[in-house]
Amino acid sequence: MISCRNCLATLAILQRLKVFKLPSTVAVIPANTFKTIHVNGNGSGYMNFSSSKPNCRATSVKSRDQNDTTGKICEEEGELPEEEIEEIHGDYLPNFPSEASEETETVLEGVPTIVEMPKEKMKKQRQVVSKMGSEIKTSKPKAKSAEKKMCNQNSIEESQAAAVELEKKKEIAFRFSLKSYLTMCMQQNMVYKAMILLRNYHAEKKYFKSSLVYDAVLREASSRCSWKLIKEVVQMMEQGGIPFSLDSFAACFICLGRRSEKEIGLEALAENLLDKMDFCGLNVEDIFQSCKFTGNHRELAAKGIRLAMPNFQPGFPSVPLTYTTPLLAALNEMTVESEVTSNIEGLLKEENLTQLAAEQLKSEMSGVVFIKSITNSSSVDNQAISDMEKLELEWLEVIREAIVRDLSMCKAQFESTRRKTLHIYPFLAILSASDYVRLLTQEVQMLSGTSDLFSPSMHIFCRNLGLKVMREARIQRKKENGQLEKFQHLYNRYCQWYLHPTKNGKLFNPRQMWQQLLVQFQNEGSDLDYEEIFWPHSVVQSVGQFLYNIILSNLKIADHTSEGAKLSPAFYIVFRTKGVKAIREIKPHPQLVKLYDEIRKKKLSFDASLLPMVSPPLPWHTHRQGGYLVTDVSLVRLPPYASQQRLRLENTPAQQLYPALDALNALGTIPWQINGAILDLAIKIFNSNGSKELDIPQPPSALSPPTPVTGDGSIKAKAFKERTAYKRRKAEMYSLWCDTLYRLSLANHFRDKIFWLPHNMDFRGRVYPCSPHLTHLSHDMARSLLYFAHGKQLGAEGFNWLKLHVINLTGTKKREPVSERLRYAEEILPEILDSADNPLTGRKWWVKSDEPWQTLAACMEVAAALRCPEGPAAYVCHLPIHQDGSCNGLQHYAALGRDQVGAESVNLAPAERPQDVYSNVATLVERERAKDAANDVEIAQLLAGQISRKVIKQTVMTTVYGVTRYGARLQIAKQLKELPGLSPEQVNIGASYLADKTFQSLQEMFTSAKEIQDWFTESAKLISTVAGENVEWITPVGLPVVQPYNKNPYDETSRPNVMKQRNAFPPNFIHSLDSSHMMLTALHCQRKGITFASIHDCFWTHPCTVNEMNKICRQQFVSLHSQPILEDLSKFMVSQFASRASDIAEDESPKGLARHRLNQILREVPRRGVFDLRLVLESVYFFS
Structure with missing residues (x-):
């Protein structure tokens, strides 16, 4: 019987993650201690990486003992990700059933005392939904006889076809999961575990029709110079009839290249490998054209080949730079030098840009950026801030102890089993305890700032935290194999070109320049486009769940609302209804919300991947690489399970994607600045309780609560509706207020700085900036905050276009010709100048515009141009002029x-x-x-x-x-x-x-x-x-x-x-x-x-x-x-x-x-x- 509370905690967490089965002698965990525990239908506690459905889509199970009162066991509603598609960083393949088709059941233990949807209410809702479903079923018209006949004739054929297709997808998904798992094991020196699993699955001969999984082991074995291990894997492939790939042979030659030249028999091994390549119809030159290498592996592979071919010299792959579509054939011609200009000419020097590049890389590697809030500093409660800082220090130690304890238990369980199963520990072991402490501390700060009334689902929180762990793991791997150091060198070279695109006489676009740098330095160190291992969605989710259980189970806060100020969980799991579904969300303790509201008045934290960049974006040059420097960002925004388009992108020739990639680069390389005059005005109005007229959100405190009433049932029912509407409106106001706070604070942070907006696109090809808060793709006030960092003189026609822009923004002359709009602009010029000079104290003509904030920004530019000593034509204008399509x-x-x-x-x-x-x-x-x-x-x-x-x-x-x-x-x-x-x-x-x-x-x-x-x-x-x-x-x-x-x-x-x-x-x-x-x-x-x-x-x-x-x-x-x-x-x-x-x-x-x-x-x-x-x-x- 295990009695230690901490051990029970860890065991419950492990079972929650399907990595441990609690013995029958272990008592049920007391209520209010732990959250959801997932177990497989056969009682095992291991991860099923390729379940056909997310783990959270679970059926309920009854209590093991109906008389058991030591813990609470209730049903959990099927929880799915939010309907809306969130921004996803990283790529996934689908979660399909593995070789074992196991039912996933869910036991909900220890629901916190503050739950917004009691079990009884949830049960009633399910009864209503069930009744609705039965009514709908009975009301459906009977199928027509022809349709029945068609269904009967084709049902077997369709089922067989669907089963074949499903089996193919399951095989692809499982190979992907196993490849990731074996790679993690090998990288963490868990060779023995990896080989046990590979041998067991190989013996089944069910899922191994390609060399993908074997190549992953061969690649890592070659790094260890383990010919014995390579020999065993090669024998498996030969016995199973698995076709060898170029990567298979590359790993073998790398291993031979690592061996001492004095060893006997190496030449014969090399010759045997070359004979095998000939038999497979492969060319040794293709190894260096198609395979990617890290460290000195390229030279080692060549050295291994020279054992049998002493005069062999590897070639290097050539990269096509031009377009294949006839629509862009004209752009394949050499650029005329006089047409090429720098986007930041005269704005930055080379040493400044190098420093900014280092700053951008540092912020992405840290993951979080803290900025000063623009709220009034006089209203900050310093005592609350001090209390919060003290609490965070206490939690830091609690998190450290919990991480060490739970990782130790997870490792012990992993090492003790010899079962043929995939385990979460190799993915957790790649980071140190201090890394996890930092990540969880940042996560707690983020959670503390979520709304008391709404937050994303628990599923999304876990997924995003798992993605952060994967990002950290990949960055660490890049450090170890030298990719990061080489990347910094090449990126600095790229920034030099960005400053002076005509300096070397070679005129390229950003993608072509980056490809040229990759080719130029491809024989030095690691390939920067070396294939990185992406974790399956189920792994990402499970890692996030493991870490979130540490937060939910260990962090406490003093509850001063009760006698004796007892300690209560800092975060709760609550259920909130969305239609007929109950979605699990995380709710911070009310006391924590109050403390963090004061912190937010002083500073805000942002994920670095949600901010503009302070150096030029990495050019998109493949469907996997571009945008931020080391932060993963998807070329196409897709939900986790939509892998079909990802596979299409994988199989599309690189040149076919060049137009889309180059368009993203063209937009991303434009530098921006903040319009300080507009920002100052917006901050002033925001801190003065906002303005409905100018669409600056008011704080929730501006909303008057409904008057308390007493009376009969009808009056109470009306009062209840009013309170519900009040809560909903208050939540909406809070969301809008926070959105504006973030936008204005970020704008203030980037004031007097030059920044860039990396772009990606949705599945149709429509493009969007990756930064959601500070972007021109937003409402009127947000657009007015931005203008081009690089200004240009108005010239002969520019001033007329500036005046036309003012009129277009008002929306008053849409059906009038250009000449009439220009005449009207001259007519209202006094109003334009008054708006520019006295935006809040004058006649406020700009306020009546369809787009008031952008109109005001344009009015200020018109005034500045008129007052330019050299005349309007000489005025250097930074304001963008808009041209809209007509429906x-x-x-x-x-x-x-x-x-x-x-x-x-x-x-x-x-x-x-x-x-x-x-x-x-x-x-x-x-x-x-x-x-x-x-x-x-x-x-x-x-x-x-x-x-x-x-x-x-x-x-x-x-x-x-x-x-x-x-x-x-x-x-x-x-x-x-x-x-x-x-x-x-x-x-x-x-x-x-x-x-x-x-x-x-x-x-x-x-x-x-x-x-x-x-x-x-x-x-x-x-x-x-x-x-x-x-x-x-x-x-x-x-x-x-x-x-x-x-x-x-x-x-x-x-x-x-x-x-x-x-x-x-x-x-x-x-x-x-x-x-x-x-x-x-x-x-x-x-x-x-x-x-x-x-x-x-x-x-x-x-x-x-x-x-x-x-x-x-x-x-x-x-x-x-x-x-x-x-x-x-x-x-x-x-x-x-x-x-x-x-x-x-x-x-x-x-x-x-x-x-x-x-x-x-x-x-x-x-x-x-x-x-x-x-x-x-x-x-x-x-x-x-």
């Missing part, structure tokens, strides 16, 4: 379909004044309404004089996103409710009527575009139902796209979600086109030396280069849509999803007919209209 989604549809009327309405054709598609649609709707009114249609008569641009604008705007008639009706009803004289019933009838008329009008204007949208929809429906696949395509710039929508979003082996696949394909494809257009524009602007930034279909540049940017923008749109986009899409979908004609020629079954239909639809490219695309080149208002 850009419809512009792409009109170009695809060549619709004449539609193209004219969205400014694809030149005109004297800008066209407004919303007004044009409203005119057509009014025409149809008038006809119906003349025919005595009652609702048409009631709506006389009510149809305006505003009523139908949202519906027209969201047409490109596939809005349904139901959605359109809701949008229009919202506008009609604001109009006088209409009853609720008339609003609903009128909304349905206008929704139909709006769709009819759009179809009249965009006839071909409507057919294209219908083709997209029907194709996606058939692909996801008949072919049973997710819809995918390749963008015109070469980016592979896969829609990650499955019925079970956390298991991509499940069938596609047909509804989502069908509805999302049209808007997603159009978004992939607008991102392609932006990328082409960015690359051509970069070649011309034009500063370029974008927010999707809003392009930014200096005032003096607006005309040139607009010209490039129009040229690239025409170039893009001159490609056979729809024909290429049809060919790709046919190659991916269509059946061979010979396979279905005589198949008259329902499934065969469906496959015929799929083949037919995919080939039916919609017809086009007669619009001349070249007219776009002359359209001034295309982007304006």
Whole structure:
């Protein structure tokens, strides 16, 4: 019987992580001590790295002893990650079932006393949900007989195909998990454990059809010069018929190269290896063209080969630098030197940039950056800060003791077992106890600052902490093998080039320059693109769970609300409802929240991967490497389980991705600065309790609580609703207030500094800055804080564009020509100058603008230009000028379909004044309404004089996103409710009527575009139902796209979600086109030396280069849509999803007919209209 409380704690943690089984003699852990404990269905306590479902998706189990009162055992709701897709750093492969299909059960022990959802309430909720489910099932109509027949005929075939596909994915996932595990074991000198596991799994001969796992062991064995170990692994591969890879032979030659040249028989071994390579059809030269090396392994491999080939000299791989897409063929020509400029010319010196690079690397390696808060220092409670600092010192020692204790127990259990299982300890052992203490201390500080009312789920917290551990482990590995030192040397060389891109006479873009540096130094030390081991998602999650249990089980705080100030857990697990689900969240103790609120008034902490960079981003040069210096950031933002697009990226030729990578680099290399005048004003208003008028959030204290009431049940029910609404509004205000606090504090931190915004993209290719807080991709005030660090003189046209920008931001002259806007700017010039000089005490003209903060920033630039001693043309301006697409989604549809009327309405054709598609649609709707009114249609008569641009604008705007008639009706009803004289019933009838008329009008204007949208929809429906696949395509710039929508979003082996696949394909494809257009524009602007930034279909540049940017923008749109986009899409979908004609020629079954239909639809490219695309080149208002 184990009686030590600490030992019980550790054993419970180990069982929680599936690495230890509690003996039957161990008592249940007392309540309020530990959290959730996961065990496998067979009673084992080991990690199942490749479970088909996340561990948290568990079924409940009953108490082992219904009379047991020593602990609490209750059911846990199935917990899944949040619906929204979080920013994920690092790459994953899916979590599929391993060789053992084990049920995962969950016992919830020791739920803290402060739980927002009692067990009884959760039980009632489940009963309600269950009842709802049964009602829904009974109300479903019976399937048609034809559908039943089709199902019966094809169910066996579909099941067999699904089982084969599932088995393939399971095999890939398990090999990936085992490779990671064996590599960790070998790196931590756990060779014996690794070999036991490899021998056991090899004996089954089930999952080993490639050399991937064996190569991982061979690689580490070669580092130890263990020929005996290599010989054993090679024999396993030969006995199992496993094909040898270049990596297999490279490891063998490295080991031979490490041996003493005096040893007898080395030459014969080398000759045998060369013979084996010949037998396998492999060339020894290819080892040095395809394999990656660390340290001196490249030279050792060559030395081993020279034992049999004394004159052998290894070659080096050549790296292609140019594009393969015809859209960018012109950029393959050598850059003209006069067009290349430095983005920070005259702003920084070489020694300054080197120092900033070291600062950026240091902050990324530490993981956390502390900055000063902008809140009023006079309101800080110094005693509370002192108490918090004292508490953190106490916790530091508690965490250290807990880490040492739990890691020791985990190690002892790992060493004591010989079972064929994967264990968490090799992944934990890579860092020292001091590393974990630092990480957990940072995590506690972050947790203390979470909202008392809301936090991300426990699942997300564990995942993010596991990712931090993986990041630390990978950085440590880079230090050990020399990659980090070499990286610093090459990055400093890159920064020198960034400062002086024409200095050496070699003119490259950032990606090409970095590739040149890699080639130049590839024979020195480690390869920087050496394949790094990514931990499986289940490992990341389990590591986070292990560490979070230390926080939850050991950190205490004095609870002064009770008598005697007893110690209570500093953090609790609570359940909060989201729809019909109960999600586990972490809630800090109220006393801790109060203490940290005072800390936040003094300083804030941020993850370094969420901040701008103080040195230029690492150029994206592969799909794995780019952005931050050593922090992992994904090229494409995807949820953990969406591995299909990751695999597509892995298998895509490098050159095909160059356009997307270079576009991200072009945006990321633009340096930014803070607009100090706007920042000072925003901070002043923020610290003065905010402003509703200026959209500066007020603190939650500004919200008056509801008045307490007493009375009967109806009054109490009303008061309860008011309190609930008050709590919800208070939480919203707190979230907005914190967001603005972080943004303004970060802006203040970067004041007078130059910084960069690394970018990545979503699965469609739309780009986003990696920093979520300080970025131009945000609301009005956030955008006004940023301007280009490198300024340019306004020149002859720049001042007019600056004045036009002011007018465009107000939104008052959208349908007026440029000449009228300039005239109006001159007319209101006194108001512009008054706004610039007296923003808070003057007439406040800027406050009435659609975008007030950006308008104010532009007013200040106009005033400064007018007061420039040399005149406005000589004024050096840093303010970006915006050029927006005119309903850009419809512009792409009109170009695809060549619709004449539609193209004219969205400014694809030149005109004297800008066209407004919303007004044009409203005119057509009014025409149809008038006809119906003349025919005595009652609702048409009631709506006389009510149809305006505003009523139908949202519906027209969201047409490109596939809005349904139901959605359109809701949008229009919202506008009609604001109009006088209409009853609720008339609003609903009128909304349905206008929704139909709006769709009819759009179809009249965009006839071909409507057919294209219908083709997209029907194709996606058939692909996801008949072919049973997710819809995918390749963008015109070469980016592979896969829609990650499955019925079970956390298991991509499940069938596609047909509804989502069908509805999302049209808007997603159009978004992939607008991102392609932006990328082409960015690359051509970069070649011309034009500063370029974008927010999707809003392009930014200096005032003096607006005309040139607009010209490039129009040229690239025409170039893009001159490609056979729809024909290429049809060919790709046919190659991916269509059946061979010979396979279905005589198949008259329902499934065969469906496959015929799929083949037919995919080939039916919609017809086009007669619009001349070249007219776009002359359209001034295309982007304006």
